[in-house]
Amino acid sequence: MNKPLLQVTNVNKRYGAGCSHCEDSKSISVEDNRCTVCGSIWACLDVSLDLHKGEILGIVGESGSGKSSLVKSLYFDDEITSGIATISTYKQGEENIFTESAQQKRYIRNHLMGMVYQNPWLGLKMSFSSGGNIAEKLIASGTYHVGAIRERATELLDHMEIPLPRMDELPRTFSGGMQQRVQISKALANNPPILLLDEVTTGLDLSVQAKVLDLIRKIQRELHIAMIVVSHDLGVIRMLADRTLVMRHGRVVEQGLTDQILEDPQHPYTQQLVHSLLHV
Numbered sequence: 001m002n003k004p005l006l007q008v009t010n011v012n013k014r015y016g017a018g019c020s021h022c023e024d025s026k027s028i029s030v031e032d033n034r035c036t037v038c039g040s041i042w043a044c045l046d047v048s049l050d051l052h053k054g055e056i057l058g059i060v061g062e063s064g065s066g067k068s069s070l071v072k073s074l075y076f077d078d079e080i081t082s083g084i085a086t087i088s089t090y091k092q093g094e095e096n097i098f099t100e101s102a103q104q105k106r107y108i109r110n111h112l113m114g115m116v117y118q119n120p121w122l123g124l125k126m127s128f129s130s131g132g133n134i135a136e137k138l139i140a141s142g143t144y145h146v147g148a149i150r151e152r153a154t155e156l157l158d159h160m161e162i163p164l165p166r167m168d169e170l171p172r173t174f175s176g177g178m179q180q181r182v183q184i185s186k187a188l189a190n191n192p193p194i195l196l197l198d199e200v201t202t203g204l205d206l207s208v209q210a211k212v213l214d215l216i217r218k219i220q221r222e223l224h225i226a227m228i229v230v231s232h233d234l235g236v237i238r239m240l241a242d243r244t245l246v247m248r249h250g251r252v253v254e255q256g257l258t259d260q261i262l263e264d265p266q267h268p269y270t271q272q273l274v275h276s277l278l279h280v
């Protein structure tokens with residue numbers, strides 16, 4: 001198989017000062033990721049994953065399992081404690097992006113990745129119009145021509161089924177589902193090969209959620225973009241992900257093809273998740 005587009009190896013993310021006891025990840029219980037000595041929380045423990053070109057990788061787990069910490073670290077919103085991540089189209093996949101300079105990290109964020117947050121206030125500037133939000137991302141990645149920006153914004157908003165007359169309106173006046181669609185348009189503005197989506201449909205009404213999920217599937221099919229989709233909801237993961245990683249207390253407890261995980265979950269925690277999905 002080709003080299004993964006994104007390869008993450010043994011990522012650890014700790015909140016708190018840490019101590020000699022928890023430096024050894026084996027001393028952290030699989031039932032609780034808090035260090036019993038210093039109280040630090042190990043949000044990610046030895047997390048490794050591969051993301052291939054054009055695939056959707058789902059990350060599922062209950063609240064607090066470390067999913068957001070992982071994607072926020074990949075987008076450099078948060079610093080990791082240790083670990084490696086490489087992107088095959090960045091410096092031939094030979095540099096650990098976590099140890100790059102602030103300037104290089106900005107380059108990676110602006111050219112190689114897009115991020116869609118659960119909370120649209122984190123991904124959008126509510127005092128800019130929706131077109132202005134897309135312009136901001138395009139300018140950050142080196143597109144300055146006003147006509148080209150306007151054209152790209154029109155194309156993206158149309159793709160996400162946002163009525164074009166609303167391009168000049170503030171997203172603060174939009175519904176939750178529309179805000180998420182503007183956020184996705186903004187994240188796609190610079191054509192990144194990798195899109196990170198963190199609980200993007202959580203909190204939306206079911207019909208609105210279905211529309212956003214459909215649009216995500218559509219853009220993945222049309223643009224062949226690789227995505228990491230984080231959700232506590234296995235139903236969302238089932239709709240979107242080719243492969244799935246199950247996280248619990250900071251650790252990856254199971255991974256495989258989504259269909260396989262749904263049909264024959266191996267870990268007791270995954271069995272519980274699948275059972276609750278089938279019995280709602």
Ligand SMILES: Nc1ncnc2c1ncn2[C@@H]1O[C@H](COP(=O)(O)OP(=O)(O)OP(=O)(O)O)[C@@H](O)[C@H]1O
Nearest residue numbers: 015041043061062063064065066067068069070232
């Ligand atoms: N800024 C922070 N300071 C201290 N602890 C944090 C911080 N952010 C997250 N944590 C802790 O890290 C662990 C993992 O949190 P994280 O948000 O990554 O989980 P999650 O699986 O994304 O859950 P959710 O969907 O509820 O956000 C939790 O125990 C959480 O309390």
